[in-house]
Every structure is written in C-alpha cells, then in structure tokens.
Amino acid sequence: MAHVESNTTPTVPSPAESTPDSGLDLRNIQGDILSGMPKKTETFYFFQITDAPTFRQHLRAFVPLVKTVAQALKDRDDIDKHKKKDEGHGNKPHVIPIVGVNVSFSHFGFVKLGIDDSKLIDPAFLIGQRQDAQGLGDKGTGDGESFVPDWDDAFKQDIHGVFIVSGDSHPTVDKKIQDIEKLFKIGTNAASYKKIVSIRGDVRPGDQSAHEHFGYLDGVSNPAIIGFDKNPPPGPKPVQAGVILLGQEGDQNKDGREPWMIDGSFLAFRHLLQNVPEFDEFVNKNRLQLPGLTEKEGADLFGARLVGRWKSGAPVDLTPFLDDPDLATDPLRNNNFHFSAERDFQKLCPFAAHVRKTNPRADLEELGFSIDRNRILRRGIQFGPEVTRAERQQKKTLHRRGLLFACYQSSIASGFQFIQKSWANNPDFPFGEQTPETPGVDPIIGQLRGQTDRGLMSGTNPNTPATTVSLNDIWVIPRGGEYFFSPSVKALRETIAA
DSSP: OOOSSOOOOOOOOOTTOOBTTTTBOTTTSBHHHHTOOOOSEEEEEEEEESOHHHHHHHHHHHGGGBOBHHHHHHHHHHHHHHHHHHHHTTOOOOOOOOEEEEEEEOHHHHHHHTOOOGGGOOHHHHHOHHHHHHHHTOOEESOGGGOEESOOGGGGSOOOEEEEEEESSHHHHHHHHHHHHHHTTTTSTTOOEEEEEEEEEEOOOGGGTTBOTTSOBOOSOOOOBTTTSSSOOSSSOOBOGGGTSTTSTTOTTGGGOOGGGTTOEEEEEEEEEEOHHHHHHHHHHTOOOOTTOOHHHHHHHHHHHHHSBOTTSOBTTTSSSSOOHHHHTOTTTTTOOOOOHHHHTTSSSOTTSHHHHHOOTHHHHTTTOOOGGGOOEEOOEEESOOOOHHHHHHTSOOSOOEEEEEEEESOTTTTHHHIIIIIITOTTTTTTTTSSSOOOSOTTTOOSTTOSOOOEEEOSSTTOTTOEEEOOSOOEEEEEEEEEEEOOHHHIIIIIOO
16 A cells, blocks of 8 residues: 655666666656656556457557656756756756656556566565556455455456656647647547546645645655666665566566566555645644643654554654655665664664565564565555635645555565565564563554554553553555556567557
C-alpha cells in the first residue's frame, strides 16, 4: 500500500556515462524504474487490449516514444543546467518542457497477447492484485475466490496495461497522450485497445512540494543501486541491481529468466485515498502532553512517532523530541540511521512507526536477516486538491485526494506484497515476542481485512513505551490497483511488438 517515502531524486551517473561493471544498459531500461522520470504532473492511463495482432503492430510504432533511463538522466541534467543558468542571471528558475512515456503490462495483458510469462515466476503477478486484495487486507465482500474488493469499478475489471506519462505541465502530458491515442487509432474502427480509466497526479504546490497529503516529506529512503547510484549518501547499504531488475545480480530467479525478461521490473500500482482532516483530528486528539511542549508541539511529536519522521523529513530516530529542519535537508544525515532494539527499544522510534515497519533496517539485520530482497523503488505522486477550509472546519474529507502509489522490484512477492502483508499488517512485527510491548500494525498503511478498528499501537509516548493508542480509524483507503511488468525496450521491440 502507500509508503509515505516515495519519489526521490537519486544520486545517479551522468547521461553519457556507461556502467560496464554492473552490466546495466541504461538505454534498454525504462526510465521510470531506476531514475524516475522528472515530473510536475503524471497520468496513469489504464487500458484493455481489444485486438491483439493489431495492438502489436501499433506497439511497434509506439516503442520509439518510450523514455529510457539514459534519456531520463539527460532530462534531469538539462533541468539542472537550466536552473543554474536562470539563477546565474538572478532569475527565478522556470520549468522547461519535458515529457516521458513508459508502458507496463499485467499478466492478463500478456495472456491476451499470447505471450508466455510463466517464467516470470512471481505468484502475485500471475494472480493479479484483484485476487490478492483480500490477502493485502483490503475491505470487500465475500471470501476467497468470491471476494470482491471495495474498489472503484474501473479496477474491478481486467486491466491489460498502463501507459505512464509524466511531464512539466498538463498541456505537455495531454498532448503526448493524444499522440499515443493516435498511434493506436483510438476513436476509430481500427483501435486496438480501449481506455479503462486515466488518473492524473500532481506535485503539491509551494512549500508542500515533495510532501504527501498528510504533510510528511516523501522520497528520503529509496535504496541506492550498486552500479547505478554514484557516491550514495550514508545510510542503509546499497542493494544489487537484481533486487529491482530481472536478470541482474541479486535477482532471486536470475538463472531462470528468459532473454526478453532481462532488464524488466515488476510494477505494483495502488490508487490510495487519504482522509487528511480525519488524520489531523486523530493526531490532535492524541497529542502528547509532555513537560515543556505546547499543544502544537505535542501534536507534531505524536504524528512524527506514527510516521517515524517529522513533517520536515527528519527521522525521529535521530531527533526524537523536536523537529530539526536542518537535519532533514542534509543528505549526509537524514537517512543515516539504522534502528536497534538493543539500543533503544521504543524510546527513539516506535516499532510500528511507518518507516520502521516498511524498512526495519538493523532490527532484522542484527538478527542475521538480510532485507535486501525486500527493498523497493517508490515512484508515486500525489493527486487531488489541497484540503479546503470547509474540510478543516468540518474535520471531514469532502474531496478525493491521496497517493498514486507505484513501486518497482524484481519480485512482488518479496517486495510490495511482503512488506504489506508480513510487516505493515502484522501487529507482532518487529520484536512482538521479544519486548514487553506488542508493536501493533503500521498506523499509516496497516490493514486488518478492512476493519476500521485496527487494534492498539504501543510506543507513541517515548517516556512510557507501554502506553498504547487505539487505531480506531483508517486514513489510507485503497480504491484499486494492479500488478504489472515493465519490459526492457529490447523486449518491447523484439518480443511484445514482434
């Protein structure tokens, strides 16, 4: 489900730099995976293939539009040069026109195209997210194969693929979508797919840029990739490229991949609503009343302990009692922490805090468990308007807003699915049997089969870790999703569009 930390700008090689030691061909990998396509706005355009042979013909003409990692890096380099040029002339930097397109397919899409994807060897991908929804904890009706998730209708039908179109502005992105529809003859009798739904996300305005709708900074702790990220800042150790890309070192099923699968990555998408006024009211009602803290400081501290970071992005593990914006903006410090049950139990950071649940760091590493295979690269974007005055007055959500969550990994079963099911939704993780307190579920994204009452969370009060708070509401609500595979450019050209 949603991970508050998403959409970071990585430390990456220059556009012209090759990576022969890692075996990575940056011209073959779709751009959103390793580098993230630069964006102020992004549209996820979901479709269903209606005529497979014609679709493959149309796809051949589409493939040159696909932005690669190498091209995305050049875009970032162009943006940096443009900013420096404007600032050098004493001008406020303005946005330059940039657009990027990627495409991914679900298992159902590959079946429609007649492509054998069995050796992708990922049970979550092969069943699809709709069938996985009950196991993820989503609300719904029925049970087992008859379970129907409480999702928007668009996601209750088979989705074969998704175009991801990102850019500097709505007109730029809309024009590119028109170009795509023209290639696939949409609106004519020769159309090869039908549009299911498109959802637009936008970076939040002003000083809330890079913050999700609850107000917390995104994108601080994506893993660094060996052979790609150059001189990564201190923090969790970099992971092998195969944790994200199929067929590379670190891929658990590296030797079983077919050639067309190499350099591809699984994409997990979730359409997540966020009930911001209700979350804010919960935080205010449960604000910590500690000596020397104002009511606002007590609320800010309580919220920070739910998330594991202050709204600035500073980690509570390093600054547990007061926010430190300077620390938050220092890349040499803001991710350089590791958690340790032996060191602090829940004094510094609650076990159930969102960032600790989804990336437990030394909590498991000190016990001899590697969490490398559970790392994911998050590429989400916010959607919906800012909270209105009426919503704040009524303390109630009146408009849809939230996160278009997207993450990449070489195994959904070990990545997104495992993080959601085994960590976020597990009230005993971590150390439930080794400490006096049961952690509780992740207060941000943890789910218990759609139940509103999600039990108790311990550790919110640093002075009395055994004190619990009742998580009697849900503030992040799934409204749909799907699992996709993002093939390499070579696979698109030589196999899928062949």
